[in-house]
Amino acid sequence: MYLSFSKKRNRLMRISTIILCFCMFVCIIHAGKIHTVKKNETLSAIAGKYGVSTTSLQTYNGISNPNLLFVGKKLKIPDSSIRQIQYTVKKGDSLGSISSRFGIKLSDLTSKNNIDRPDLIKVGQKIIIPITGGSVKKSSLLPASLIKSLTSIRPTAKKWTKIIIHHSATPTDDALNMHRVHKARGMKNGLAYHFVISNGSRKAYDGEVYIGSRWKGQLDGGHVKKLSLNKTSIGICLIGNFEKKSPTTKQLTALEGLCEYLMKRCSVPKSQVTTHKIIHPGHTACPGKLFSLPSLIRRLDP
Ligand SMILES: [Zn+2]
Numbered sequence: 410m411y412l413s414f415s416k417k418r419n420r421l422m423r424i425s426t427i428i429l430c431f432c433m434f435v436c437i438i439h440a441g442k443i444h445t446v447k448k449n450e451t452l453s454a455i456a457g458k459y460g461v462s463t464t465s466l467q468t469y470n471g472i473s474n475p476n477l478l479f480v481g482k483k484l485k486i487p488d489s490s491i492r493q494i495q496y497t498v499k500k501g502d503s504l505g506s507i508s509s510r511f512g513i514k515l516s517d518l519t520s521k522n523n524i525d526r527p528d529l530i531k532v533g534q535k536i537i538i539p540i541t542g543g544s545v546k547k548s549s550l551l552p553a554s555l556i557k558s559l560t561s562i563r564p565t566a567k568k569w570t571k572i573i574i575h576h577s578a579t580p581t582d583d584a585l586n587m588h589r590v591h592k593a594r595g596m597k598n599g600l601a602y603h604f605v606i607s608n609g610s611r612k613a614y615d616g617e618v619y620i621g622s623r624w625k626g627q628l629d630g631g632h633v634k635k636l637s638l639n640k641t642s643i644g645i646c647l648i649g650n651f652e653k654k655s656p657t658t659k660q661l662t663a664l665e666g667l668c669e670y671l672m673k674r675c676s677v678p679k680s681q682v683t684t685h686k687i688i689h690p691g692h693t694a695c696p697g698k699l700f701s702l703p704s705l706i707r708r709l710d711p
Contacts, residue, residue, distance in 0.1 A: 651697025
């Protein structure tokens, strides 16, 4: 009697183990749907292929700008039953930057998370990002007109391996003036940097990205001492003296967007985003003690 009961129990356990394994297998298959982006594929085409909305695909993968899909990127395909994802607030985030990163409305974010004071979010706070099935909402940290200008310039293949960040070390300035000054200093191509990000001084607006002629012509920079580094490094200068005053939020947002764009377009890894001071220790304080490279790196996509 005891033996046969034990046999039955064993058989039952075996069957339930098989069922459990089968379920886990199905779950793994279900959760593991990954799509690798191929040449000329768009987010909406990929979404259509899997029968999900473009917005849900964009939100699920935290893509801030669908125009910046790069070949080889692995996209997680959301299950249609998934309606939301969780995001942990990082240093430097605002509810506005999170909503634009995920391409959803700020009001949807505040209502979903019962947030009365959007200015009081804390680092480490968990935010629910609702996934909606609507049409694609193009959003980016950079304005569409700038993306358009950037897209029209084809970077020289394999030329750029590093991004070096500088400050102007002056409280106010603008790219055209810097261009004139650099020319007067004997640089025949003028402006030594490829890009300048304004702090709103002079005629430019706060966070405005100026594309220099060296980027348009894919010319070497003139922003660091070493010639070999100027040949391979993209120079970005933020206007301001960050030894005395922090960069503006809009400058940092533009810098994050520009770095992400350039990293994807030129296949520059995050580890190669650096500062002038790191390149030339002891030689310069550029871009100043109030500029934090680690916080920029934390905010960049992997
Ligand atoms: Zn510098």
